[in-house]
Structures are given as C-alpha cells and as structure tokens.
Amino acid sequence: MTSETPASPPSSPTPAPESEVVAQARADLANRLGIEPAQVTVVSSAEITWPDGSLGCPKPGMSYTQALIEGTQTVLEAGGTRYAYHSGGGRQPFLCTS
Incomplete structure (x- = not known):
C-alpha cells in the first residue's frame, strides 16, 4: 500500500507591488476627490518617452x-471617470487635464 501526499492547492500569484509613481498618483487623485x-x-501604467519637457501635457x-524625457503615464479610474497622470524628468506625477 502506498500513501499519497495530498496535493497542495495552487498558490495564487502575488500581485506586483505598486510602484511609487502609481501610489503617488493614486493618493493625489483620492485626495482631490475626497475618497x-x-x-x-x-x-494602466507604462513607461514612456515624452517628446519634450511638457511631458505630454502642454499648456x-x-x-x-x-529633448526626449523618460517618464510614465498612469491612467486611473474613480467613479466611472478616467484620469491621466504624467511624470518624468524628476517631476512627481501630476494630473494632465489637457
């Protein structure tokens, strides 16, 4: 007679830790909306090379x-509305409204 070891349940993947940029953008939006x-x-959140210092949000x-600027573009959603946050060149993420 052989004894079988019960199969352990498959482990669920551990979510990747939220990047600092995403966490800052999320905190800023929550503060703005009071939630x-x-x-x-x-x-979504992706690394991006912005074509100039406007970081994709010219005024x-x-x-x-x-000059080309390495940065990120993060899209957040709250209450059914999407918000785009841009960062790069040492600038903290900011809400791009244009």
Missing part, C-alpha cells in the same frame, strides 16, 4: 525643453 485611495483603480503659451 479613499482604495476606491481608485489603476487602469498654451508655454515653451518647453526640446
């Missing part, structure tokens, strides 16, 4: 450094 950060969903009448 808990847990109510903010991360739709009329402003001039920007004309």
